[in-house]
Structures are given as structure tokens and as C-alpha cells.
Amino acid sequence: MLKCPIQTIYFESPCAFPEINSFTYETAAAYGLQLEIMRSDFKSGLESLLKEKPIKAIFLGTRIGDPNAVGQEQFSPSSTGWPPFMRVNPILDWSYRDVWAFILTCKVKYCSLYDQGYTSIGSIYDTVPNALLSSADSSSMKENFKPAYMLSDGRLERAGRAKKISSKCESTHVLSNGMINTGAHRSSSLTASIIAVGDEILFGTAENQIGATLCKKLYAIxxxxxxxxxxxxxxxxxxxxxxxxxxxxxxxxxxxxxxxxHSDVSVAGVAKAFGVHLAPDEEFEESLRHLIGDHCTGDHNEMALLPEGITELLHHETLPVPLIKCRNVIILAATNVSELEMQWECLLELPSVPLVRMAPFISKHLSTTLSDGLFGNILAGSGGSSGEESADGGEREVAREERRRGSKVQSQQYLKNNKKNHLSSSSSYLVGFGPHNRTFYLSRPLHSLSSSSCSLPAHPTRSCRDVARQAL
Structure with missing residues (x-):
């Protein structure tokens, strides 16, 4: 029993495993710890505790692979906006193997869940035994699990942590090989989002040229x-x-x-989004070593820390270092457009990257020098039999205007020749008008049209009404 009890803080949660609660209380009693049980959130609990008691420093079990360990050292002041105290991280540099070597060598008691295949324990709703420790019993047909200390790859410590998905996503999306699959009724168009990280873009000192170029690349496929x-x-x-x-x-x-x-936080942000730790990756570290030589400082090379259990390195002979893929998130290393061009070509050639080439989008437009008023009459009567009289009047008005002004309306022979093949009653178009050149635009994916030539010679003899009706 300690003569001077160590004050210990435990944040109790209704979502915690009963075994975790029991082990905590039993350990506190066995070692004579002064246990402070908090039932609020972490920040509020610390604020109230530090108001009552003059605590200057708190020992934590943070390890370098934890998402919140970025930028921390053995002694790190609390973050801005939090109650002031010194964070003391005595095992910051310990790996998964280091932790278990200490526990087993010193015969430290630990929670029984770790003998049941659990390697990283969160709440009862997002934690299951690590499948890598599974050992099926053929006689009883019951799945058993080896103890946590038998996990060979410490980077997969959190493989048993499954992040809960919202009901909307749960009912529509299934993650398969890094791609989101919504079944046979999924839209034929694949979607992507682009995230740029950089205060310099937000400050206006740099332009987001990479983002614009990437949009064009994705649009092209x-x-x-x-x-x-x-x-x-x-x-x-x-x-x-x-x-x-x-x-x-x-x-x-x-x-x-x-x-x-220290401001380079993309990898740590991805790890936190997926709820995994950062862990040293020997393969990536070796690639960095070949690139920057002796400047790579081994275990202390923070650039070699990658999200554990979800990271795939994308190798290509033209890439100096592999790109990083975490499920359906690709982290690009490009700092300018030329580097993006090279990395993009590599991504298209790699079979492990699910950048399926879809038929590219096309945009077509028809132009005329006629007024918006004339076009209004044409379009108003192009939707069905009820507008035939209006449309006929519009056609006569257009014909008179064309004869008076001698204008020649450019149309698209492609639409005339391929209407039956490519335009159905269920087809939908985006139509917009340019304010000066009397232009309306039609845009749809190329895969909804045919693969025949898109050479579009002008057809000067078609009336404006026919062109508009044919297009719509």
C-alpha cells in the first residue's frame, strides 16, 4: 500500500465494458489509489476537477501512434481552450510490443478482455475481438481467440475497432476493397471529393491550382x-x-x-477520421531513406508514421516514394501541377486503385443571333401538343426574323442524325442561356450517347425552332 496515494481520474461511461469498470475499481483498491470518478465528458470533468484541486500535471498513457499524439512530447502543455495543466507522456515512444513486453515481464495484472482476443478496447458498441487472433475450434465449431500479446503485427492493434456508420450510410453503402458499393441500382456515375490542406490557400497567398487540375482529370474519366x-x-x-x-x-x-x-497533419487527420492509431511503417520508411538518405532518422522519423491497419502503399516505377491509400482516401504528395500530372498517370495505371474509367462527360451548345424573346416562344411550345399552336407561331416569327436579318443559325448535324439512337423520352438535360450570344447549353454523360464520331459540322439550313426542339 502506498503511503502517499496517487490521485487517479477515471471517466466512467455507460458504454464501457463491465470488465473494464471492474478491473479499474479492483486495481484502485489493490494499489490504494485515490480514485476520482467522473461521469461527464473529458473536458468538462477536467475543468471542474482543476477548479477544486490544485493539479499541475497529469500522467497519460498516450503513445506516438495515437491520433491525438501529433506534436506531443514527453512534457506537453494542454491544448488551447482546455484547462491549463502539463501533460506527462511517459510511454509516448512505446510500441504495442513494448507495452506487452513490460506487462508480461513485470507480471502486471491486466483486464481479462485482452485474453479473449481484444487488442484495443473502446465502447461496447464499436469493439470486437481482433479477427487476426481468431482460432476456430473444429470440435465445437466455436470461434476462439488468442490473447492480445500474440498479435504479430502491432500496427493492426485497432483492427477490432469498427467505427459506427450513420443509418443513412448503413442502409446504402457497403465498403468493399476501398470502394463504396450501393448495389445494382447505383447511379452509373462515380463520385469523388477533393480536400486541400493549407493555411496558405485560406490566407490567399497561394492558389488551389492542384484542386482545379484534379477536377479536370476526374471529369475527363x-x-x-x-x-x-x-x-x-x-x-x-x-x-x-x-x-x-x-x-x-x-x-x-x-x-x-x-x-x-509540425503543420503537416494530413496523415494524422486521416487516421483520426478512421479511428485508428499512427504506427511506424518500415516499408515506407525504407522508401524515405532511399529518397533523403541519412537525413532519415529511423524510429524518430515522423513521416514514416501511417494509419495502422488501413494503409496501402501505392508503388509505381516513376514515383520516388509510394502514394498512400487508406481505404477510399488517397493522399497525394503533389505540391504543384506537374507533380500531380505524374502521380495521376501512375494512379490510372495501378490495378489496386479503383479509378474506373467511365465514359467522359460532354457539353454541347447551339448558338444563334436571335433574341431571347423568340427563343422563349420556341421553348414554351416544345413540350407537348398543348403548345403546338404557340410553337407554330414562334416558328413563323423566327422565319421572318431570319429572313429580315439574313442570319444563319448554326446547328448540330450530330443531333439530327442520332436523335433516335441517343435521345429518349426519359433523357434529361441541363439547359442554360448565355446572356449575350443567345446560346443554350446541353450537358450529359457521354456514356448516354453513342461512341460514333463527335465531329459536329454546322447545318445552316435548319430553322432555329427545329434545332431547339431536336435538342430538347
């Missing part, structure tokens, strides 16, 4: 970009945006904030 965001160099900002987009789009592209500086 038939993908629809549904969202573009620029976030500040902050782990929580990156995590929040990735968390939002990864369940809504087929792919998420992230660039910026990747490198050796």
Missing part, C-alpha cells in the same frame, strides 16, 4: 466531383472533413499538409 474543400493545417479540421466525405463519395483525394513539418 467520367467521375463527378461532388465537393471541394480547403481546410486549415489542423488535425481536427482534416479529420472532420475526411469523416464527412469518406462515407458519401466513392473516392476522396487529399493533398497538402504532408511532410516533415
Amino acid at each position: 467520367g467521375w463527378q466531383v461532388t465537393h471541394i474543400a480547403v481546410v486549415q493545417n489542423d488535425v481536427d479540421s482534416v479529420a472532420e472533413e475526411v469523416e464527412l466525405r469518406k462515407s458519401r463519395d466513392d473516392m476522396v483525394f487529399l493533398f497538402g499538409g504532408l511532410g516533415p513539418l
Whole structure:
């Protein structure tokens, strides 16, 4: 029994495993710990506790692979906006193997759940035994699990942590090989979102040229970009945006904030969004070593810390270092458009990247020098039999105007020749008018048209009404 009891804080939760609660109380009693039980959230609990008691420092079990460990050292002041205290991280540099080596060597008691295959324990709603420790019993047909200390790859410590998905996503999306599959009724268009990390873009000192170029690249292969965001160099900002987009789009592209500086937080943000730790990756570290030589400092190389259990390195012979793919999130290392061009070509050639080439989108437009009023009459009568009289009047008015002004309306022979093949009654178009050149635009995916030539010679003899009706 300790002569001077160590004050210990325990945040009790109704979502905790009963075994965790029991072990905590038993350990506190066995070692004579002064246990403070808090039933509020972490921040509020600390605020009330520090008001009552003059606590200057708190020992934590944070390890370097934890999402919230970015930028922390053995002694780190609390974050801005939190009650002031010194965070003491005595096992910051310990790996999963280090923790278990200490526990087993010193014969430290631990929670019984770790003998049942649990390797990282959260709440009862998001934690299951680690499947990598499964050992099926053929005689009883019951699935058994090895103890946690038998996990060979510490990077997969959180493989048993399953992040809950909202009911909307749960009913529509199933994650398969990094792609979101919504079944046979999914729209034929694949979607992507783009996230740029950089205070310099938000400050206006740099332009988001990479984002614009990436939009064009995706558009060219038939993908629809549904969202573009620029976030500040902050782990929580990156995590929040990735968390939002990864369940809504087929792919998420992230660039910026990747490198050796403390402000480079992209990888840590992705790890936090997926609820996993950062862990050293020997393969990636070796690639960095080949690139920067002796400047790579081994275990202390923070650039080699990657989200554990979900990271796939994308190798290509033209890439100096592999790109990083975390399920359906691809982290690009491009710092300019030329680098993006190279990395994009590599992505298209890699079989493990689900960048399915869809038929590209096309946009067509018809132009005339006629007034908007004339076009209004034409379009008003183009929707059905009830507007035939109006349409006929519009046609006569257009014909008179064309004869008077001698104008020649450019039309698209392609639409005339291919109407029956490519335009059905269920087809939908986006139609818009230009304010000066009397232009209306039609846009739809190319895969809804035929693969025949898109050479569109002008047809000067078609009336404006016919062209508009044919297009619509």
C-alpha cells in the first residue's frame, strides 16, 4: 500500500465494458489509489476537477501512434481552450510490443478482455475481438481467440475497432476493397471529393491550382466531383472533413499538409477520421531513406508514421516514394501541377486503385443571333401538343426574323442524325442561356450517347425552332 496515494481520474461511461469498470475499481483498491470518478465528458470533468484541486500535471498513457499524439512530447502543455495543466507522456515512444513486453515481464495484472482476443478496447458498441487472433475450434465449431500479446503485427492493434456508420450510410453503402458499393441500382456515375490542406490557400497567398487540375482529370474519366474543400493545417479540421466525405463519395483525394513539418497533419487527420492509431511503417520508411538518405532518422522519423491497419502503399516505377491509400482516401504528395500530372498517370495505371474509367462527360451548345424573346416562344411550345399552336407561331416569327436579318443559325448535324439512337423520352438535360450570344447549353454523360464520331459540322439550313426542339 502506498503511503502517499496517487490521485487517479477515471471517466466512467455507460458504454464501457463491465470488465473494464471492474478491473479499474479492483486495481484502485489493490494499489490504494485515490480514485476520482467522473461521469461527464473529458473536458468538462477536467475543468471542474482543476477548479477544486490544485493539479499541475497529469500522467497519460498516450503513445506516438495515437491520433491525438501529433506534436506531443514527453512534457506537453494542454491544448488551447482546455484547462491549463502539463501533460506527462511517459510511454509516448512505446510500441504495442513494448507495452506487452513490460506487462508480461513485470507480471502486471491486466483486464481479462485482452485474453479473449481484444487488442484495443473502446465502447461496447464499436469493439470486437481482433479477427487476426481468431482460432476456430473444429470440435465445437466455436470461434476462439488468442490473447492480445500474440498479435504479430502491432500496427493492426485497432483492427477490432469498427467505427459506427450513420443509418443513412448503413442502409446504402457497403465498403468493399476501398470502394463504396450501393448495389445494382447505383447511379452509373462515380463520385469523388477533393480536400486541400493549407493555411496558405485560406490566407490567399497561394492558389488551389492542384484542386482545379484534379477536377479536370476526374471529369475527363467520367467521375463527378461532388465537393471541394480547403481546410486549415489542423488535425481536427482534416479529420472532420475526411469523416464527412469518406462515407458519401466513392473516392476522396487529399493533398497538402504532408511532410516533415509540425503543420503537416494530413496523415494524422486521416487516421483520426478512421479511428485508428499512427504506427511506424518500415516499408515506407525504407522508401524515405532511399529518397533523403541519412537525413532519415529511423524510429524518430515522423513521416514514416501511417494509419495502422488501413494503409496501402501505392508503388509505381516513376514515383520516388509510394502514394498512400487508406481505404477510399488517397493522399497525394503533389505540391504543384506537374507533380500531380505524374502521380495521376501512375494512379490510372495501378490495378489496386479503383479509378474506373467511365465514359467522359460532354457539353454541347447551339448558338444563334436571335433574341431571347423568340427563343422563349420556341421553348414554351416544345413540350407537348398543348403548345403546338404557340410553337407554330414562334416558328413563323423566327422565319421572318431570319429572313429580315439574313442570319444563319448554326446547328448540330450530330443531333439530327442520332436523335433516335441517343435521345429518349426519359433523357434529361441541363439547359442554360448565355446572356449575350443567345446560346443554350446541353450537358450529359457521354456514356448516354453513342461512341460514333463527335465531329459536329454546322447545318445552316435548319430553322432555329427545329434545332431547339431536336435538342430538347
